[in-house]
Amino acid sequence: MRSVVLAGLRAHLLRLVLTGLVVVLSVGFTAATLILTDSLDAGSRRELAAGADGVDLAVLAPSDGALPQNEVAAIGAVDGVTAAAPRREATVHTVDADGRIDPFGYARVLAPPLDSAVDGDGVQLDRRSAERLGLGVGDEITVAAEGSAELVALPIAALAEPTSDAGDDPEIVAGWDVVRRFADPAGATRVDLRLAGGADAGAVVAALTAAAPDGAEVLTGDQLAQRLVDGSSQREALRIPLLVLGAVSLIVAAFVIANTFRILVAQRTRELALLRTVGATRRQVLRGVLAESAAVGLAGSLAGVAAGALTALAVGSVLDASLVLTITGTTVAWSVVIGVLMTVGSALLPARSATRVSPLAALQAVPDGADGRTAGRARLVLGVLAMVAGALLQAGGAAAGTSGGGIGLVIVVFGAAVCFLGLLILGSKVVPPLVRVLGAIAARLSGGSRSTAELATANAVRNPRRVAATTAALLIGVTTVAGFLTVVESSRSSVSVVVDGRVPADFAVHTATSEPIPDAVARAIEELPEIGSVVIDGGDVLAVNAADGVDGDDARAAIVAATADHPELSVQSFAQRRADFERDLNEAVNVILAILALALVIAFIGIANTLSLSVHERTREIGLLRALGLTRRQTRVMLGVEAALMGAVAAVVGSAAGALFAWAAVTSVAELEFVVPWEQLAISAAVATVLGVVASIAPGHRAARTSPVVALAAD
Structure with missing residues (x-):
């Protein structure tokens, strides 16, 4: 059977290329996310561990307090200690362009490590903030302690790269005397120590334990480095949202792969039947088809890991020029396992259907994808139950209407997933009628090409399962995009409430004390x-x-x-705050839409793949139509209309479903009001339809080039 599988892979190599490309894209996104977050985390850990370089011992304050100045002095005066550096981080308010304390602006003030050149009143500012604020060495940065109305001007003595855990707020390294002014409660959270050469570390530890208060810890430099690293990982904040979005592409890919293998198995019914007649068992046929899918999944997953590594390197170099790519065996293994399992799982049902056909029946023409009456009823009942249950869950979550969403929003999201699953199950019952309706409209608007449009509509609905499965991949992408755009626009229209949540006005005067x-x-x-x-x-x-x-x-x-x-009084313009809010929102929207575009690309490949396989399956039919007078142009138009109808159905149903799901999500958040972004939904629907038309170009070109004589001779 191994030789049969290898021969099958060689014979159908071109048909499996697009399927492999789907695996590459979906696995590549997952691998890029894992590699990028691992690399950023590894760099952060290396930098944090370097914070303990040169530290022989460190005294950590009790978890519920800080080391006051007298205890810091006593620790530094222990015999055997040659240098002591009190460490503390304090949060201060920055000053806005009016010279007022900004209640929403913060900066981090850090005490310097051992051997730091920072001393006295001069401070060190991170370069990123210096560029943003237009400050340099010799300038001053003005801050205020939390709750204080006193402005403190700090002279900038040097610039440095931000630390690994720096956010968007300025990062200021200042001498201990400066940091003490802002620390609340007063004192150091830790004291780094260097020992004299030849000092007895054990004796020093004993003396430090006696000098430090109850609850304080004495760590070695290695223990301190490990402690810093263990509490540092922030990669999940980036990893989890990306993986959730990546799951959308994986689901779309699964539909594309399942549809492709179902068509491939149907086209090879006679070939598989011949294997049965010469002695192959059902189990061997099943294992053979799954082995082909596993080979495609493995090759696509390995290529996806390579593509993901290159993507992570490109993105990482933008985020951090000094990033060192970190590729772990766990990341590679998970990416490959996900890709192979997704491919094999998607091919499982088509493979099982191939084993149910008897050799004698399979040697005859068998319609592809015909549903049994029992299976059709079961699918209808299951789909209706899922949609009803999902709708009830969404209605319940929306009725909650709690501040910030809370559990109501979680229920809505779960209900939307259940409802959408029901819609996918009912696809073969819902999509063909919609295709007929849109096809009839297209035929009336086609003028002289009416017969071609009618023929395209008939071809599209001839196999309900195939058209539903092909549309499903694009439907998932359109629904996700439409729902996301609707939620974003609703948030944007509710920005006054989101930004302040209080009394709407032109300006707000805030106090920082x-x-x-x-x-x-x-x-x-x-x-x-x-x-x-x-x-x-x-x-x-x-x-x-x-x-x-x-x-x-x-x-x-x-x-x-x-x-x-x-x-201490700052004047905030609501118009400016709206602009700032919308700018941040637009940046996030652009990133997420770029990621969701991957799902649409995969769906595009799925439509092209299905049409390509459909052209191969209908070679004799196309040849007969060509022999009866169908021109090359009409052949291309016919396939283009088929693809456009599938794209239009996905656009209409996806936009409606996405908007309804978004309505439930927005309603579950008391602060938001529901707004339908008609223009954006129309654009996304148009893009989905155009994607269908573009996907038909290559298959249509190949079909148009088919010679009627050769096509009629094809088996």
Whole structure:
């Protein structure tokens, strides 16, 4: 049987290329995610471990407190210790362009390690923040301690690369005396120590234990490095969302692969029957087909790992120029296992169907994909039950309407998955009627090509399971994109509530301290001719509206001038905050849409694959049509209309399903209001339809080149 499998792979190599490409794309995305996050995490761990370089011993403060200055001094004065570096990280507020303390802006102030050149009042700022703020050596960065109205100007003495756990906030390395000003509660969280040459480490540890308070730990440098590494991993924050999106491409790929193998098995019915007549058992036929799928899955998965590594290298070099690619055996193994299991699992049902046909019956013409009456009823019942259960779950989750979504949103997502599964199960019952309807409309609009459009419609619905399976791959992608776009647009339209969640206004005056905004300040703002109304919200926010006909910039300038003596009061423009929110939202949307585009690409390949196999299957039919007068152009148009109909059905059903699922998700979040992005949904639907047409170009070209005489002679 091994030689038969190898011969089958060679004979059908070209037909399996597109299937292998689907595996490459889907596995490549998974592998790229795993490799990229592993590489970023490995780099972070190396940098964090380097933070313990040169440290012989370290004293860690008790978990519920800090080491006060007198204990830090006592630790540094222990015999055998030649250098001590108190370590602490404090969070401070930054200052906005008005010179006011920004209640939403933060910076990290870090105490320097051993042998650091940072000392005195001069600080070290990370280069990324320096470029963003337009600061350099010799300039000052102004900050304020949390809850304080006092501005502190820190002279910048040097610039450095940000640390591995740096976020978007500025990172400031300052001397211990500076850090102490901002630490709350006061004290060091750890003290790094260097021992004198020849010092007895055991004796020093004993002395440190006696000098440190109860609950403090004394670690060696190696133990400190391991402690830093163990608590450092942040890769899951990036890995999990990417893998969830990658799962969409894997599901789409599974449908494409299953559809491809079903057609391949149907086309090889006589070949498999011949194997049965010469002695092959059902088990051998099943194992042979699965072995072919395993070979395709293995080859595609290995190529996908290579493609994923190259992708991770390209993306990683943008995120971190010093990134060293880390490819572990676990990553490779998981990627290959996922690819092979997905391919074999997708081919399992087609392979089993091949073994159910008797040799005698299989040697005759057997219609591809015909459903048995029992199987058709079972599919109908199961699909309806899934859709009803999913709809009820979504309705229940939407009715919750809790703040932030909560459990209601989780129920909605689960219900949407169940409902969509039911839709896929009912695909062979739902898609063909829709194709007929759209085909009739296309025929009426086709004018002189009406007969060609009618023929294309008839061909498309002749095999309900095939057209449903082909449409399903694109349907998943369109539904995901439509639902995501609807949720995003609903969030965008609700931005006023999302950004502040309080009293809508043109401006908000926030205080960075725990003290309420003085009544005198509120009255002074209210008396400004540029201001229409002022509402005190909770004592720490003033909601301010500009007077009718007053320019927003002029009103804001007047508020800033009226609060000139209060650096703790910042003036936030709701319009600016909306713009900032939308900018961040658009950046996230673009990234996710680029990832979801992979699912559409895989669906595109699936349509092209199905049409290509369909052309091969219908060689005699196409030859007969050519002999009866169908021109090459009409042949290409016929296949183009077939693909366009499948794409249009996926676009219509996917857009409607995505919008409905998004409605339930948005309704489950009390702060959001539902908005349908008609223009964006229309664009995504048009893209899906165009993808279908483009996918038909190569199969249509091949079909048009078929000679009627040769085609009629084909078996």
